[in-house]
Each structure stands twice: as C-alpha cells, then as structure tokens.
Amino acid sequence: MFVQSKAATRSDHKDGLAIQQRCGGSQTLIQWSNGDRQWCETNDLQYLGENITLVKPTDFSESYYE
Numbered sequence: 001m002f003v004q005s006k007a008a009t010r011s012d013h014k015d016g017l018a019i020q021q022r023c024g025g026s027q028t029l030i031q032w033s034n035g036d037r038q039w040c041e042t043n044d045l046q047y048l049g050e051n052i053t054l055v056k057p058t059d060f061s062e063s064y065y066e
Contacts, residue, residue: 003030003052007044012036018045018052028052 003016016030021042028042042052 002047003028004046005030005040005044006046007041013038017055018047019055021052021054031055 003018005013005016008014012034013030013032013036015033018028019031019037020029021027022029022039026042027039028045029037030040030045031037045052
C-alpha cells in the first residue's frame with residue numbers, strides 16, 4: 001500500500017510502502033520512493049481505507065536486501 005506522510009517536511013518522502021509495524025501499530029516502517037527507510041507515527045500517515053496494508057519483505061526481490 002502506498003502511503004504519504006502528513007508530517008514530513010521533505011518533498012522526497014512521498015509514495016512510501018508500509019513494510020512493518022511496532023509499538024502496537026502506533027509506528028510504521030516506511031520505505032520511501034527515494035530509498036530512505038524511516039519509522040513514522042502511524043497517525044501521521046495518509047493512506048486509503050481504514051487500515052494500512054503491510055508489504056511483506058518477501059514481496060521484494062532477493063537483490064533488494066543485498
């Protein structure tokens with residue numbers, strides 16, 4: 001699922017993928033389209049629907065983690 005950050009001040013932090021959550025879902029690990037990864041407060045994210053759909057790491061190619 002693509003997410004946007006409502007709290008981001010950097011324009012290159014857009015079109016991110018939610019890949020993991022922690023702290024009872026209050027924080028979400030986002031892989032941004034520019035390659036950055038960052039933990040974000042879930043309530044600061046903008047997404048479609050009522051829940052965030054996480055992209056599992058196995059959905060990426062093996063070379064992604066090399």
